[in-house]
Amino acid sequence: MLSKNIKTVEVCFSPKLYEHRLTKDNFIVVIVDILRATTSICAAFDHGVEKIIPVAGIEKAREYKEKGYIVACERDGKVLDFADVGNSPSDFLNDVFRERTIAYSTTNGTKAINLASDADEIVIGSFTNLTAISEWVTEQDKNVVILCAAWKGLFNLEDSLFAGALSEKLLDTGHFETECDSVKAGLDLWSLAGEDLAGYLAKSSHRNRLKHLVSDEDFQYTVTLDSNRVIPRLESNYLINPATN
Amino acid sequence: MLSKNIKTVEVCFSPKLYEHRLTKDNFIVVIVDILRATTSICAAFDHGVEKIIPVAGIEKAREYKEKGYIVACERDGKVLDFADVGNSPSDFLNDVFRERTIAYSTTNGTKAINLASDADEIVIGSFTNLTAISEWVTEQDKNVVILCAAWKGLFNLEDSLFAGALSEKLLDTGHFETECDSVKAGLDLWSLAGEDLAGYLAKSSHRNRLKHLVSDEDFQYTVTLDSNRVIPRLESNYLINPATN
Numbered sequence: 060m061l062s063k064n065i066k067t068v069e070v071c072f073s074p075k076l077y078e079h080r081l082t083k084d085n086f087i088v089v090i091v092d093i094l095r096a097t098t099s100i101c102a103a104f105d106h107g108v109e110k111i112i113p114v115a116g117i118e119k120a121r122e123y124k125e126k127g128y129i130v131a132c133e134r135d136g137k138v139l140d141f142a143d144v145g146n147s148p149s150d151f152l153n154d155v156f157r158e159r160t161i162a163y164s165t166t167n168g169t170k171a172i173n174l175a176s177d178a179d180e181i182v183i184g185s186f187t188n189l190t191a192i193s194e195w196v197t198e199q200d201k202n203v204v205i206l207c208a209a210w211k212g213l214f215n216l217e218d219s220l221f222a223g224a225l226s227e228k229l230l231d232t233g234h235f236e237t238e239c240d241s242v243k244a245g246l247d248l249w250s251l252a253g254e255d256l257a258g259y260l261a262k263s264s265h266r267n268r269l270k271h272l273v274s275d276e277d278f279q280y281t282v283t284l285d286s287n288r289v290i291p292r293l294e295s296n297y298l299i300n301p302a303t304n
Numbered sequence: 305m306l307s308k309n310i311k312t313v314e315v316c317f318s319p320k321l322y323e324h325r326l327t328k329d330n331f332i333v334v335i336v337d338i339l340r341a342t343t344s345i346c347a348a349f350d351h352g353v354e355k356i357i358p359v360a361g362i363e364k365a366r367e368y369k370e371k372g373y374i375v376a377c378e379r380d381g382k383v384l385d386f387a388d389v390g391n392s393p394s395d396f397l398n399d400v401f402r403e404r405t406i407a408y409s410t411t412n413g414t415k416a417i418n419l420a421s422d423a424d425e426i427v428i429g430s431f432t433n434l435t436a437i438s439e440w441v442t443e444q445d446k447n448v449v450i451l452c453a454a455w456k457g458l459f460n461l462e463d464s465l466f467a468g469a470l471s472e473k474l475l476d477t478g479h480f481e482t483e484c485d486s487v488k489a490g491l492d493l494w495s496l497a498g499e500d501l502a503g504y505l506a507k508s509s510h511r512n513r514l515k516h517l518v519s520d521e522d523f524q525y526t527v528t529l530d531s532n533r534v535i536p537r538l539e540s541n542y543l544i545n546p547a548t549n
Contacts, residue, residue, distance in 0.1 A: 072459055075320040079457035212324035214317055216485045240461045240508055244493055251492050263485055 067202045068229050070222040070241035073209040074167075074174050081239065082202045088175035089184040089192060089225065092208035093217040094273060095146055096165035097291075098185040098281045099131075102148040104300040105187075105287035107157035111298040114162045115169035123162035132164035136272040147273070148280045160297070167208040172293060175206055183291035183298065186221060186256070186281065191288035193228035203229060205245075216248070216263040217281075220256065223249030224284075256282045312447045313474050315467040315486035318454040319412075319419050326484065327447045333420035334429040334437060334470065337453035338462040339518060340391055341410035342536075343430040343526045344376075347393040349545035350432075350532035352402035356543040359407045360414035368407035377409035381517040392518070393525045405542070412453040417538060420451055428536035428543065431466060431501070431526065436533035438473035448474060450490075461493070461508040462526075465501065468494030469529075501527045 071077045091097055100111055112128070114120050117139065120132040124141050131150065132142035144150045146164060175181050179201060184192045196203055205225055207218035223245030229235040230246075237243070252259035260282065273281070280286070291298045316322045336342055345356055357373070359365050362384065365377040369386050376395065377387035389395045391409060420426050424446060429437045441448055450470055452463035468490030474480045475491075482488070497504035505527065518526070525531070536543045 072317065073321060073324075075324070076318060076458060079318075079320070081458075210485075213321060213326075213484075214486045214489065216488060219485075219489065239458075240455075240464075241459045243461060243508070244459065244464065244489065247493055247496050248489055251496070263488070 064200070065236050066200065066234060068205070068226050068235045068237045068242055069203070069239040070205045070207070070219075070226065070245050072207050072214045072219055072222070072241055073212055074171050074206065075209075075212050077174050077206060080204055082204050084202070086178055086202035086204055087180045087182060087196055087199055088178040089182050089196065089203060089205045090168065090171045090175065090208060091184050091205060091218045091221050092165065092168045092171070093185060093221055093281060095148065095277070095281070096163070096168035096208065097183045098187060099146055099148045099151055100163065100183050100291050100298060101185045101187045101287055101289050102280065103151040103156065103161060103163075104289040104291050106151055106154055108151070108161055109158050109299070110160040111291070112160065112162045112296065113169045113172055113298065114164050115166050117164065120162060120164040128162040129156060129159055130162045130164070147277045149274065149277050152280070167210075171206050171208045175204075178204070181293035184221060184225060186224070186284050187286045188289050189221070189224055189228065190285045191290060193225055195290045197229060197232050197234055200234075203235065217260055219245055220249055220252050220259070223247070224253065309445070310481050311445065311479060313450070313471050313480045313482045313487055314448070314484040315450045315452070315464075315471065315490050317452050317459045317464055317467070317486055318457055319416050319451065320454075320457050322419050322451060325449055327449050329447070331423055331447040331449050332425045332427060332441055332444055333423040334427050334441065334448060334450045335413065335416045335420065335453060336429050336450060336463045336466050337410065337413045337416070338430060338466055338526060340393065340522070340526070341408070341413035341453065342428045343432060344391055344393045344396055345408065345428050345536050345543065346430045346432045346532055346534050347525065348396035348401065348406060348408075349534040349536050351396055351399055353396065353406055354403050354544070355405040356536070357405065357407045357541065358414045358417055358543065359409050360411050362409065365407060365409040373407040374401060374404055375407045375409070392522045394519065394522050397525070412455075416451050416453045420449075423449070426538035429466060429470060431469070431529050432531045433534050434466070434469055434473065435530045436535060438470055440535045442474060442477050442479055448480070462505055464490055465494055465497050465504070468492070469498065
């Protein structure tokens with residue numbers, strides 16, 4: 060049951076802007092790293108993974124391997140020798156890891172999660188769980204900050220478009236309002252891109268740069284809206300999917 | 305005479321993103337703080353001011369007053385008691401300060417200028433000198449970084465729209481290319497806003513927040529393209545307008 064209190068929605072286009080945010084209390088952070096961490100994490104939960112431990116960097120990933128965890132870690136498109144699997148969505152579009160715990164290497168994602176430790180809740184968003192996450196967030200009756208993991212600290216189009224798409228869904232409920240220029244920019248960019256997300260992202264420098272790392276299959280999965288309904292949520296230092304936990 | 309070397313154009317939506325920029329060498333920084341510093345600085349040079357010293361904060365401004373300078377400094381819409389004039393464009397749309405040097409208080413602008421000290425040149429952009437600055441920058445045959453001064457570190461629409469407008473002019477010359485997602489976002493936002501900039505900015509939170517500080521006259525001046533052809537440029541610690549110096 061929603062209260063009649065209107066909540067706010069705000070977007071940070073980069074972790075570097077998070078400290079300047081207007082929202083300070085009673086808020087959820089939705090972390091976005093469309094290419095590729097948050098899309099892959101949604102894929103993993105949708106295929107029955109039980110827990111995901113976000114891990115920053117190769118050395119940390121190696122430590123988890125030594126502790127006996129399944130480790131997802133690659134660099135330059137290659138699975139590292141000690142790791143079990145890569146970081147792409149397609150690495151998880153099967154039932155191999157059902158009910159298992161995975162240590163997932165994501166430098167940007169881990170940084171964003173650590174940064175947002177002052178939030179009441181941290182959840183993971185991607186185009187694949189857009190509607191599910193917007194519904195879940197609306198039910199919580201809290202303010203929302205959409206935090207783009209960005210690419211080397213820089214604004215990127217794919218995360219910003221997701222921020223626009225989620226902002227639109229939240230504002231359309233009538234339970235949110237905004238004074239954030241980034242939300243307004245995200246909405247406008249989404250209004251231009253939403254009808255042909257794949258085509259629009261073809262002009263994203265990050266997508267171009269990753270072209271040899273992101274297969275066509277992965278890209279198609281990444282830009283397909285609402286293929287799942289997972290709500291990956293941080294609990295202590297790992298992510299769970301409440302629907303299955 | 306332009307060389308046939310294609311140069312790059314990049315946008316930083318906030319000073320917080322400047323350190324992550326892709327452009328490292330052989331570049332000009334165009335500083336943008338549409339509401340209000342860079343618009344006011346263009347107005348002042350267009351009305352014959354000889355030099356402008358960008359000054360951060362009230363105490364620094366007071367020191368310049370004690371040294372005998374004309375000082376432009378206000379807070380919360382009021383000219384401070386020790387200052388000679390405020391910070392709005394309309395404070396300079398007259399010939400009172402012709403051939404004078406002004407110490408102009410601008411916290412965000414001064415920060416941006418200090419940050420960009422590694423650039424070959426630092427110039428000042430606003431909608432009022434858009435075409436002049438794009439032509440001047442093109443003639444320099446260097447890479448370009450458009451640095452938005454931002455509002456309390458946050459992305460804002462007015463600076464970002466200017467970044468899009470200037471990027472469009474530069475790319476249209478055929479002498480520039482870009483791999484920067486912020487340029488692409490700026491171009492798209494400008495494609496939506498350019499035909500009715502004033503109307504579009506009515507939805508800018510910063511404009512709304514400053515509504516009691518920015519008069520209708522100032523706002524109209526701010527959003528009018530190409531009312532002057534000044535090229536305010538940093539030399540040592542002050543700005544000059546090469547056309548008149």
